Amino acid sequence: MTVRDALNSALDEEMSADPKVFLMGEEVGEYQGAYKISKGLLDKYGPERVLDTPITEAGFTGIGVGAAYHGLKPVIEFMTFNFSMQAIDHIINSAAKSNYMSAGQISVPIVFRGPNGAAAGVGAQHSHCYASWYASCPGLKVLSPYSSEDARGLLKAAIRDPDPVVFLENELLYGETFPVSAEVLDSSFCVPIGKAKIEREGKDVTITAFSKMVGYALKAAEILAKEGISAEVINLRSIRPLDRDTINASVRKTNRLVTVEEGFPQHGVGAEICASVVEESFGYLDAPVERIAGADVPMPYAANLERLAVPQVEDIVRAAKRACYRSVPMAAAA
Amino acid sequence: MAVCVRQSRKSIINHVKAKMGLLGLTCLSSSMPSLNNDHRTLSAASLAKDLRNQNSVLENKPILYRTRRFDSTKPHQRSGVQSNVANSQFLDFPGGKVAFTSEMRFISESPKERIPCYRVLDDDGQLIEGGINVGKEIAVKMYSDMATLQTMDTIFYDAQRQGRISFYLTTIGEEAINIASAAALTIDDFVVPQYREPGVLLWRGFTLEQFANQCFSNRGDDCRGRQMPIHYGSKKLNYLTVASTIASQLPHAVGVAYSLKMDGKDACAVTYFGDGGSSEGDFHAALNFAAVTEAPVLFICRNNGWAISTPTSDQFRSDGIVVRGEAYGVRSIRVDGNDTLALYSAVRTAREMAICEQRPILIEAMTYRVGHHSTSDDSTKYRPVDEIELWRSARDPITRFRKWIESNGWWSSEAESELRSNVRKQLLDAIQVAERTEKPPLVDMFTDVYDAVPSNLSEQEKWLRETIKIHPQDYPSDFPL
Numbered sequence: 001m002t003v004r005d006a007l008n009s010a011l012d013e014e015m016s017a018d019p020k021v022f023l024m025g026e027e028v029g030e031y032q033g034a035y036k037i038s039k040g041l042l043d044k045y046g047p048e049r050v051l052d053t054p055i056t057e058a059g060f061t062g063i064g065v066g067a068a069y070h071g072l073k074p075v076i077e078f079m080t081f082n083f084s085m086q087a088i089d090h091i092i093n094s095a096a097k098s099n100y101m102s103a104g105q106i107s108v109p110i111v112f113r114g115p116n117g118a119a120a121g122v123g124a125q126h127s128h129c130y131a132s133w134y135a136s137c138p139g140l141k142v143l144s145p146y147s148s149e150d151a152r153g154l155l156k157a158a159i160r161d162p163d164p165v166v167f168l169e170n171e172l173l174y175g176e177t178f179p180v181s182a183e184v185l186d187s188s189f190c191v192p193i194g195k196a197k198i199e200r201e202g203k204d205v206t207i208t209a210f211s212k213m214v215g216y217a218l219k220a221a222e223i224l225a226k227e228g229i230s231a232e233v234i235n236l237r238s239i240r241p242l243d244r245d246t247i248n249a250s251v252r253k254t255n256r257l258v259t260v261e262e263g264f265p266q267h268g269v270g271a272e273i274c275a276s277v278v279e280e281s282f283g284y285l286d287a288p289v290e291r292i293a294g295a296d297v298p299m300p301y302a303a304n305l306e307r308l309a310v311p312q313v314e315d316i317v318r319a320a321k322r323a324c325y326r327s328v329p330m331a332a333a334a
Numbered sequence: 335m336a337v338c339v340r341q342s343r344k345s346i347i348n349h350v351k352a353k354m355g356l357l358g359l360t361c362l363s364s365s366m367p368s369l370n371n372d373h374r375t376l377s378a379a380s381l382a383k384d385l386r387n388q389n390s391v392l393e394n395k396p397i398l399y400r401t402r403r404f405d406s407t408k409p410h411q412r413s414g415v416q417s418n419v420a421n422s423q424f425l426d427f428p429g430g431k432v433a434f435t436s437e438m439r440f441i442s443e444s445p446k447e448r449i450p451c452y453r454v455l456d457d458d459g460q461l462i463e464g465g466i467n468v469g470k471e472i473a474v475k476m477y478s479d480m481a482t483l484q485t486m487d488t489i490f491y492d493a494q495r496q497g498r499i500s501f502y503l504t505t506i507g508e509e510a511i512n513i514a515s516a517a518a519l520t521i522d523d524f525v526v527p528q529y530r531e532p533g534v535l536l537w538r539g540f541t542l543e544q545f546a547n548q549c550f551s552n553r554g555d556d557c558r559g560r561q562m563p564i565h566y567g568s569k570k571l572n573y574l575t576v577a578s579t580i581a582s583q584l585p586h587a588v589g590v591a592y593s594l595k596m597d598g599k600d601a602c603a604v605t606y607f608g609d610g611g612s613s614e615g616d617f618h619a620a621l622n623f624a625a626v627t628e629a630p631v632l633f634i635c636r637n638n639g640w641a642i643s644t645p646t647s648d649q650f651r652s653d654g655i656v657v658r659g660e661a662y663g664v665r666s667i668r669v670d671g672n673d674t675l676a677l678y679s680a681v682r683t684a685r686e687m688a689i690c691e692q693r694p695i696l697i698e699a700m701t702y703r704v705g706h707h708s709t710s711d712d713s714t715k716y717r718p719v720d721e722i723e724l725w726r727s728a729r730d731p732i733t734r735f736r737k738w739i740e741s742n743g744w745w746s747s748e749a750e751s752e753l754r755s756n757v758r759k760q761l762l763d764a765i766q767v768a769e770r771t772e773k774p775p776l777v778d779m780f781t782d783v784y785d786a787v788p789s790n791l792s793e794q795e796k797w798l799r800e801t802i803k804i805h806p807q808d809y810p811s812d813f814p815l
Binding site for chain 1: 524526555556557558560561565567568569574575577579582583584585586587588589590591592593594596603615616618619620622623626627778781782783784785788789790
C-alpha cells in the first residue's frame with residue numbers, strides 16, 4: 001500500500017466512523033488534494049465535510065480551531081507546512097494552549113496535517129522541517145510517520161485524539177509502497193501516540209530517525225551490517241511526546257547513539273534526544289552522540305547543492321562508524 | 335454513511351424551511367434595509383441547477399452547498415444575448431456577468447455621505463421612533479446589569495490601583511453594547527469575545543464572586559489560575575474563554591458558526607472586536623470565509639475610537655467598519671452603540687437573519703472608550719481630558735437608558751440607590767473573600783496541558799513535591815500543595 005493510499009484510507013474510514021470529522025484546506029475537494037491525499041472524499045462526503053477554502057491559512061486554521069472549540073473534529077490540511085507559518089498563531093495560541101488556559105473547558109480535537117521537510121528541487125521556502133518548532137510547544141502532539149503502517153495508524157490515532165495534533169508527512173514518501181498486514185488494513189487499526197518503533201534490532205549503535213530519514217537509516221544499517229556493525233534503527237513516529245524510554249533503553253544496550261533528521265541542527269530533534277540521553281543514560285555512553293541534520297543554510301535549489309544540504313545515507317554510515325570508533329571523530333583534537 | 339449526510343442535509347433544509355415559513359416574510363419585508371437584488375437572483379438561478387433534491391427553490395433560500403466551481407464560468411440567464419451583437423453590454427467573466435461602460439470612472443475612496451447610524455432613543459433617553467418593543471422585565475434587567483457592570487469596573491479598577499490585583503480593564507462607556515447585545519441573544523448563541531465584553535457573561539449569570547475569583551486567580555477560579563485577570567470564560571454559559579490575541583477570535587467564531595450550521599441548531603455564533611482589531615488579517619479572513627461558507631455568525635464591532643493610543647484616523651481610512659461588510663458580501667448595519675434600545679433591536683434582528691438565512695451579519699456599534707485601555711494605560715497622555723469627560727457624563731449610555739425606563743415608570747431614584755449600594759457591598763465582599771481564598775493547588779500547574787496528564791508531567795510533579803519537601807526554605811510557605 002502506498003503512503004498516499006494509507007493516508008487516504010485512514011481519512012476515509014475516520015470520516016465514515018464519526019460525522020464530526022471533516023477536512024478543510026486548499027484544493028482538498030475538487031482538485032482531490034494538492035497531493036491527491038484526499039482523492040474521492042469530496043464525492044463521497046459532500047462539500048459540507050470536505051471544504052475547499054480561500055487562500056488564507058490564518059483564516060482556515062482559525063476557523064478549524066473555532067469549529068473544534070465547538071465540538072467538531074477538523075482535519076486541516078496545509079499544502080506544505082511552510083505555509084503553516086501564516087497560521088502558526090492559531091496553532092500555538094489558539095489550539096495548543098486553549099485546554100490549559102480554559103482549565104479544561106475548551107478542548108481542541110484538531111489535526112493539522114500536510115507535507116513537511118525537504119521535497120526535491122523546491123528551494124528554501126518549500127523545504128523547511130518544522131518538527132522541532134511544533135514539538136517545543138506544550139499542549140501539542142507532534143507525529144511523523146514513515147511507512148504506510150505508520151501513516152494509517154498514526155493518522156487514525158491523531159484524529160481520534162482529543163488534543164491538537166500536528167501531523168508531519170513527507171511529499172517524497174507519498175508514492176512509496178510498503179507491505180501492510182491484514183491488521184493494519186482493519187478500520188479499527190491504530191498506532192499508539194508516544195511509542196517509537198524499533199524498525200531493525202541491533203547491538204552496536206542506536207540510530208534514531210523519523211519520516212524519510214528512517215528509510216535512509218535502514219539503508220545505512222544494511223551497509224554497516226556488511227562491515228560488521230549491527231545498528232539498531234528506531235523510527236521515532238512521535239516527536240512530542242518523545243519516546244525517551246525506548247531511546248534510552250536502546251542506548252543502554254548499544255552504548256552509542258546517532259540521531260538523524262532532515263531539519264536544521266540548532267535546537268532540533270536530535271538536540272533534544274541528545275540531552276535526554278545525557279540526562280538519563282550518561283554512564284552508558286561509550287562515545288559522544290553523533291548528530292546528523294540538514295545543513296545550517298536555507299535550502300538551495302541547484303541539484304548538487306541540494307544534495308549536499310540534506311543528509312545522505314553515506315553521512316549516516318560515517319557517523320555510525322565514528323560512534324563505533326571505526327573512523328576519526330570529526331572534531332578530533334590533535 | 336451517505337445516508338447520514340443526506341439526512342443531516344434534509345434536517346437542515348426542513349429546519350430552515352420551517353424558519354423561513356415563520357420569518358421568511360420578515361426577512362423579505364420592505365422595512366429591511368434594501369438588499370442588492372441582483373445578487374440574490376444570481377444565486378437562486380445557480381442553485382436551481384445545482385441542488386440534487388427536488389424541493390422548489392425558495393426565493394431567498396439559503397444556499398446550503400456552495401455553488402460548484404464549474405458554474406462560475408457558465409453564463410447565467412443567457413436570454414438571447416449573443417457575443418456578436420454590435421453593442422453587447424455585458425460579459426460573463428468568471429464570477430458572473432458584469433455590465434460594460436464607456437465612462438472611465440474611479441469609485442471614490444470616500445463616500446459623499448457616511449453611512450448613517452441607527453438610533454431609537456435621543457440623547458435624553460426619549461423614544462424617537464421604531465425599535466423592538468422591550469418589556470419592563472428585560473428593560474429593568476438590562477439597566478441593572480449595566481449599572482452593575484459599571485460599579486464592578488470601578489471597584490476592580492481601584493483594587494488594581496491598590497495593588498490587590500495585577501491587572502484590569504474596564505468597559506466604561508460600552509455597557510450598552512455589552513448588555514443590550516447579550517439581552518438580544520439566547521443562551522444557545524455561542525459567544526466568542528475579545529476582552530471588553532464581560533457584560534455578556536454578567537447577563538448570562540456569571541456571578542460577581544466568579545469575576546472576583548478569576549481576577550484574584552485563586553482556588554475558586556474557573557480558569558484554575560492559568561490566566562491573567564479579565565480572561566473569563568464559561569463553558570456552561572456558552573462564552574469562550576477570553577484570549578489576549580487580537581482578532582484571532584473572529585475566524586474562531588466562523589468555525590463555531592460552521593459547527594452550528596452543520597448541527598442545524600437554532601443558534602448563531604456571536605463575536606466582538608474593536609476598531610483596532612479590524613486591522614488584523616484575521617478580520618479579513620473571517621469575514622470573507624463567513625460569507626463564502628454562509629455561516630450564521632454576528633460580527634459586532636465596538637468602534638470606540640481608540641486602540642490604546644491609536645485613534646481611528648490612524649487605524650483605517652474607510653468610513654469605519656460597516657462599509658467593509660459589502661466588500662465581503664456581508665450584510666451590515668451601523669448602530670448608535672450608546673443606545674440600548676437600538677442595539678437590542680439591531681442585534682435581535684441580525685440574529686434572526688443570521689439563523690434563518692444562514693448568513694453572517696456585521697454590526698458596527700459606534701461608541702467611545704471612556705476608560706483607559708487598561709490599568710497599564712493613562713489615556714490622558716494622548717487625548718484631551720474634556721473629550722473623555724464629555725463622553726463619560728453627557729453621553730453616558732446608562733444614564734440615557736435610565737431616563738427612558740424612568741419615563742416608563744419602571745425605575746426610580748430609590749431603586750437606583752438600592753441597586754447601587756447592594757451591588758457595591760456585594761462586590762466589596764466578593765473581593766475580600768477572593769483575596770483571602772487560597773491560591774490554586776500545585777497539581778493545577780500540570781493538568782489540562784493535554785486531555786490526559788502525560789507521564790513526563792506526572793514525573794515532574796512528583797520531583798517538584800519532593801524538592802519542596804527537601805528545600806522548604808526555597809518556596810513560599812503559603813503555597814498550597
